[in-house]
Amino acid sequence: MKDRFNLYRFASPATFYPFAGALIPYFVAVSIVFGLAGLWLGMLVAPTDFQQGEGYRIIFIHVPASWMSMFIYLVMAGWAAIGLAFNTRLSGMMAQALAPTGALMAFLSLLTGALWGKPMWGAWWVWDARLTSELILLFLYIGYMALTAAIDDARRADKAGGLLLLVGVVNIPIIYFSVKWWNTLHQGSSVNLAKSSMATTMLWGMLLMAMCFWMYSIAIALMRVRTIMLERERHTDWVKAELLGKAGDEK
Amino acid sequence: MIHWASFSDFIAMGGYGFYVWGSFGATVLIMAIEPIVVARNRKTTIARLKRQLRAETRNTAE
Numbered sequence: 001m002k003d004r005f006n007l008y009r010f011a012s013p014a015t016f017y018p019f020a021g022a023l024i025p026y027f028v029a030v031s032i033v034f035g036l037a038g039l040w041l042g043m044l045v046a047p048t049d050f051q052q053g054e055g056y057r058i059i060f061i062h063v064p065a066s067w068m069s070m071f072i073y074l075v076m077a078g079w080a081a082i083g084l085a086f087n088t089r090l091s092g093m094m095a096q097a098l099a100p101t102g103a104l105m106a107f108l109s110l111l112t113g114a115l116w117g118k119p120m121w122g123a124w125w126v127w128d129a130r131l132t133s134e135l136i137l138l139f140l141y142i143g144y145m146a147l148t149a150a151i152d153d154a155r156r157a158d159k160a161g162g163l164l165l166l167v168g169v170v171n172i173p174i175i176y177f178s179v180k181w182w183n184t185l186h187q188g189s190s191v192n193l194a195k196s197s198m199a200t201t202m203l204w205g206m207l208l209m210a211m212c213f214w215m216y217s218i219a220i221a222l223m224r225v226r227t228i229m230l231e232r233e234r235h236t237d238w239v240k241a242e243l244l245g246k247a248g249d250e251k
Numbered sequence: 252m253i254h255w256a257s258f259s260d261f262i263a264m265g266g267y268g269f270y271v272w273g274s275f276g277a278t279v280l281i282m283a284i285e286p287i288v289v290a291r292n293r294k295t296t297i298a299r300l301k302r303q304l305r306a307e308t309r310n311t312a313e
Contacts, residue, residue: 043261044253044254044255044261045252045253045254046254047254048254048265053265053266053267054264054265054266054267054271055264055265055266055267055270055271057264057267057271058270058271058274061274061275061278062274065278100285101285104281104285107281108277108278108281111274111277112274112277112278115270115271115273115274116270116274118270119267119270216282220285220286220289223286223289223290223293224289226293227289227292227293227296227297230296230297230300231296231300234300234303234304239300240304243297243300243301243304244301244304
């Protein structure tokens with residue numbers, strides 16, 4: 001029973017706030033380590049691709065950004081579901097904090113995809129199932145941010161935004177399986193649990209970069225959620241104490 | 252162990268230099284700017300909340 005109690009304790013902003021603050025430097029450090037290792041393997045060690053020459057190295061950004069754009073959306077939708085079901089304060093703040101990073105990941109995925117598509121397909125953009133559904137994901141992120149920003153009452157904004165997030169979840173399997181369901185220009189997945197089509201160094205470089213992006217996203221979302229907490233909980237005693245005491249010295 | 256014969260080879264990326272370095276450049280730019288924006292937003296939010304809190308406590312004291 002004691003563990004359960006502790007878990008619920010972190011759902012309260014007053015306890016989560018300092019906890020998140022203490023975790024940020026670790027996530028930043030781990031992200032840098034993974035990033036350097038991934039870049040070293042991917043950019044310096046991994047061999048040339050037999051079909052795409054050196055141009056394939058865009059994969060070390062493109063795939064991690066695309067994975068994160070989908071994963072962050074799923075996490076936001078998960079928080080939205082918790083928020084709508086249990087009316088918890090923290091969940092809306094977490095979704096808010098993740099949205100801009102998710103949008104940037106979707107943007108990076110589309111941008112690096114265009115930079116990869118131009119030399120390989122001869123086109124920056126095609127209205128293909130994979131590309132179009134990823135573009136819709138970017139619009140979902142932007143729509144969520146615009147919708148929640150337009151509603152003054154934070155709790156009502158969370159509810160409306162949460163509903164949008166839950167409806168939009170249908171887009172994620174469409175992105176993921178689009179290369180299987182339709183004949184698309186986009187290549188199939190290079191990573192498979194049973195058998196991967198990539199060289200070992202390529203695969204590890206990509207996985208390390210994905211871990212780097214993952215840790216980066218967690219660090220930046222924790223940074224953002226702490227500011228949202230202060231803003232939303234400004235009338236509580238713990239925020240007042242925080243503002244009068246420590247917060248002044250912190251950057 | 253290192254795949255490249257020379258530094259200029261590395262920069263050229265087998266003729267894909269613009270596309271590869273464009274992708275990495277955009278990513279580095281975004282991952283450098285996003286934390287700066289978040290940190291600055293945090294600073295201004297804390298300053299504003301402090302101002303509001305001070306104004307409130309002054310008003311209730313009077």
